[in-house]
Amino acid sequence: MSKPTLLIVEDEELIRAQLKCGLRDDFTLLFAEHAREALSALKREQPALVCLDLGLLPDPECAEPGLEALDLIMKAAPQTKVVVLTGNGGRGSAVQLGAFDYHHKPIRLHDLKVALQRAAYFQAIEADVEKQRAGEAATPCEGMLGRTSAMQEIFAVVSRIARTDVTVLIQGESGTGKELLARAIHSNSSRDRRPFVAINCGAIPDTLLESELFGHEKGAYTGAHIQRKGRLELAEGGTLFLDEVGEMSALLQVKLLRFLQERAIERVGGREVLRVDARVVAATNKDLKVELQAGRFREDLYYRLSVVNLTLPPLRNRAEDIVLIANAFLQRSDKQHRRKLRFGSSALEAIIHYAWPGNIRELENAVERGVLMARTKFIEARDLGIEVKNDPDLISLREARNRAERNALVDALAKTRGNITQGARLLAVSRPKLHGLIAKYQVNARDFR
Ligand SMILES: Nc1ncnc2c1ncn2[C@@H]1O[C@H](COP(=O)(O)OP(=O)(O)OP(=O)(O)O)[C@@H](O)[C@H]1O
Ligand SMILES: [Mg+2]
Known part of the structure; x- marks a missing residue:
């Protein structure tokens, strides 16, 4: 990886020399002595970072040259992350003007370096967000962001299967994007001009759910004054999204299975068999395998539903x-x-x-x-408004990299079921390097088989 470019705005020669000596191994350095020089360097080199001394020498033209310089820099390059060096005052105003972080003088090189590396890390992420936004149209799932390999794999599967009529089961914890994904499957299919009908099986009492799904004839039960089409019929030509399918009663599971096998339904209280052409996408935040073992979910229905099984990671x-x-x-x-x-x-x-x-x-x-x-x-x-319980210490750049590296490693092994050759290919590293990573993070490839 190339070193991030850092512009140091400092008018004291001694401090410039100190910073140069301490930072040149980690950053590509540029120097400016005052605001004007800094602005032209910003324009020319577009550095990722600026380290600005707020205590620039008094300038007859402005009262507070440091803050003045910061203001100009933020206006000229809002994407740049600025870490300011302060004596006693100025920190509050600097943060208000948009400084990313500050460091109290006298300079402790190690701490300053960590602050600059953190700034570089976040600057790189923001730059990536921009890139990803520019390329957003390339993903099949509009509005669904994700570049972890697990998400990329899901997007690839969606592209492959959206235009077929296969039934899809989406599993994932609450709030992981199950409904968004179901809509994406629908809008990428040839059914996209026809309705997407959603029903939450967990939110409706059982008897009502039956007539909601399959419809009812007039007089089918007390209060059924008119004939009503069910959601399956309403989804004709389109997609029925069965949310929280794990909550369905045994009786309804049988009826749903019958529909999936025969593509036909009977309304409640009706005799006529109606053919319905609706694709089913189901979702659940329960682990259906556990429900199967506990006898609460039918195995045959599970296999019908999960022709394609997508699991959204937390x-x-x-x-x-x-x-x-x-x-x-x-x-x-x-x-x-x-x-x-x-x-x-x-x-x-x-x-x-x-x-x-x-x-x-x-x-x-x-x-x-x-x-x-x-x-x-x-x-x-x-x-x-969130409470972070684990250690409030800042993580260093190295720690952040290690975590990302470990995640990528685990993802690759999970996807290739612990196959070293394929895993190495996925991560674009050599086999010995992959073995090195496995040893470093004490991951066992066999666990993934
Ligand atoms: N990958 C993503 N990128 C951007 N936004 C997302 C992504 N996934 C989900 N969202 C957004 O997060 C919110 C929750 O998504 P959604 O309702 O699809 O989750 P869910 O799994 O159905 O949740 P629940 O189990 O609570 O019903 C929505 O506002 C959705 O637009
Ligand atoms: Mg949902």
């Missing part, structure tokens, strides 16, 4: 996606509220460390809350 296992999706939500919500907000470093740390039990829906709500609660141009951790 957000906490999609380390690379969390910040990407959070930023996408921020851009969307910010556009509505017109606040030009960005995440401050404390918010990004919290977003990465939090376990997100409510997955993407919870993230969406937290970001929305952050946009409303932010007091400066930056959303901070407290604005998100």
